[in-house]
Amino acid sequence: MNEEKWTDRFCSLYGAGGDIRSYFAPGRVNLIGEHTDYNGGHVFPCALTLGTYGVARKRKDRKLRFYSVNFSNMGVIESSLDDLEYNRRNGWTNYLKGVFWAFGQKGYHIDHGFDILISGNIPNGSGLSSSASVEVLMAVCLRDMYGFDMDMVELALICQFSENVYNRVNCGIMDQFSIAMGKADNAIFLDTSDLSYQYAPIRLDNAELVIACSNKKRGLNDSKYNERRNECDTSLMELKKILEIDSLGELTNEAFEEVKEIITDPVRLKRVRHAVSENQRTLEAFDALNKGDIVRFGQLMNASHISLRDDYEVTGKELDTLVEAAWDQPGVLGSRMTGAGFGGCTVSIVQSDCVESFMKNVKERYYQAIGYHADFYPVHIGDAARRIG
Numbered sequence: 048m049n050e051e052k053w054t055d056r057f058c059s060l061y062g063a064g065g066d067i068r069s070y071f072a073p074g075r076v077n078l079i080g081e082h083t084d085y086n087g088g089h090v091f092p093c094a095l096t097l098g099t100y101g102v103a104r105k106r107k108d109r110k111l112r113f114y115s116v117n118f119s120n121m122g123v124i125e126s127s128l129d130d131l132e133y134n135r136r137n138g139w140t141n142y143l144k145g146v147f148w149a150f151g152q153k154g155y156h157i158d159h160g161f162d163i164l165i166s167g168n169i170p171n172g173s174g175l176s177s178s179a180s181v182e183v184l185m186a187v188c189l190r191d192m193y194g195f196d197m198d199m200v201e202l203a204l205i206c207q208f209s210e211n212v213y214n215r216v217n218c219g220i221m222d223q224f225s226i227a228m229g230k231a232d233n234a235i236f237l238d239t240s241d242l243s244y245q246y247a248p249i250r251l252d253n254a255e256l257v258i259a260c261s262n263k264k265r266g267l268n269d270s271k272y273n274e275r276r277n278e279c280d281t282s283l284m285e286l287k288k289i290l291e292i293d294s295l296g297e298l299t300n301e302a303f304e305e306v307k308e309i310i311t312d313p314v315r316l317k318r319v320r321h322a323v324s325e326n327q328r329t330l331e332a333f334d335a336l337n338k339g340d341i342v343r344f345g346q347l348m349n350a351s352h353i354s355l356r357d358d359y360e361v362t363g364k365e366l367d368t369l370v371e372a373a374w375d376q377p378g379v380l381g382s383r384m385t386g387a388g389f390g391g392c393t394v395s396i397v398q399s400d401c402v403e404s405f406m407k408n409v410k411e412r413y414y415q416a417i418g419y420h421a422d423f424y425p426v427h428i429g430d431a432a433r434r435i436g
C-alpha cells in the first residue's frame with residue numbers, strides 16, 4: 048500500500064486542496080503476557096508493519112465525514128462535533144468519534160470538523176487490534192493537526208479511556224500502548240502497574256513470526272472479556288482481606304499457592320492462577336530472550352496457551368486446533384493464541400526453512416477440523432503510529 052494512492056482517493060472523494068496530511072498506525076501482536084494488563088502484570092507486545100493508513104483535512108465547519116476503504120459499502124458517514132453520541136448504526140466510526148469525544152473530556156479542545164479516509168490491512172476482529180490501531184491513528188492526527196503538547200503515553204491513555212468509556216470495552220492498556228510506542232524489530236516489555244517499559248530487540252536468527260488468523264470473528268463487546276475482568280477483580284477483593292496487594296500482578300506463584308484457599312469459587316481460582324502464572328512466565332520469557340534462549344521462550348509461549356486454554360478458558364476449538372496443529376510441525380519453537388482470545392489469531396515462532404510447510408500443513412488440518420480456512424501472515428515488527436505525509 049502506498050500513501051499517495053490513498054491521498055488520490057481522498058481527493059476524488061472529498062475534493063483536492065488545503066492541508067491534506069497522512070498517517071499510519073500499526074496493528075500489534077502480543078508475544079506473551081495475555082490477560083495480565085488489567086491485573087497489573089507484564090505484557091510483551093510488538094507493533095506490526097501491518098496497520099491502518101489515514102488521510103485527513105480540517106474543515107471550516109464542525110462537520111465530520113468518515114470513509115473507510117474497507118467498509119466502502121457504507122459510503123461516507125457524516126456526523127458532527129455537536130453530535131458525538133455513540134451510535135451503533137455508525138459501526139466503525141464510533142472508534143473515531145470516541146477519540147474526538149475523549150480529547151474533549153481531557154481538556155483538548157477540537158473546534159474544526161474533519162474529512163477523513165482510512166484504509167487498513169489488519170484483518171478485522173482478528174485479535175491484532177484493528178480497533179486500537181484506528182483509535183491511535185485518529186489521536187495522532189488530532190495531536191498533529193492541533194499541535195497539542197501530549198506525549199505518546201498520554202495519547203495511548205486517552206485512546207484507552209475512549210475505548211473503556213465511549214465504546215464500553217473494559218480493555219487494559221496493552222494495545223494502545225504498543226501501537227503508540229512500538230519500535231521496529233523490538234518488543235516492548237511493559238509493566239502495566241506503573242507503565243514503566245523497556246524495548247527488547249527480537250533477534251530470531253533463522254526463525255520468523257507467523258500469525259495464523261482463525262477467521263472466527265471476535266467482538267470484544269459481545270465476548271466474555273468483561274466477565275473475565277470482573278472475575279479477577281472480585282478475586283482480588285477477596286485476597287485483599289488477607290494480603291496487602293493492589294493487583295494480582297504482585298503475586299508470585301508461591302505466594303498464590305499459600306493464600307489460594309481464600310478464593311471461594313473454583314472457577315475464579317483458575318482465573319487467578321492464570322493471571323499470576325502468566326505474569327511470571329512473561330518475566331521469565333523476557334529473561335530468556337535477553338539470554339538469547341529462544342527455545343525457552345518458545346516453551347513459555349506454549350505454556351501460556353495451555354494456561355489460557357485450561358485456566359482462563361478463552362481459547363475455543365478454533366484457536367486450539369491452530370495451536371495444536373502448529374505444535375506438531377517441524378521447526379516450530381512456540382505457538383499460542385494472541386490477544387483477547389475467543390477467536391482471532393495465533394502467533395508462532397517458526398524456523399524460516401519450515402515456514403512454507405508449516406502454513407500448508409496447519410491450513411489443511413484446520414480446514415479438516417473446522418470446515419473453513421485460516422489465513423497465514425509471516426509478519427515483521429514495525430514502528431509506532433506516526434505522520435507519514
Ligand code: GLA
Nearest residue numbers: 081082218219220221386387
Ligand atoms: C485485548 C485487550 C487488551 C488485553 C488483551 C488480552 O486485546 O484490548 O487490553 O487485555 O485483550 O491480553
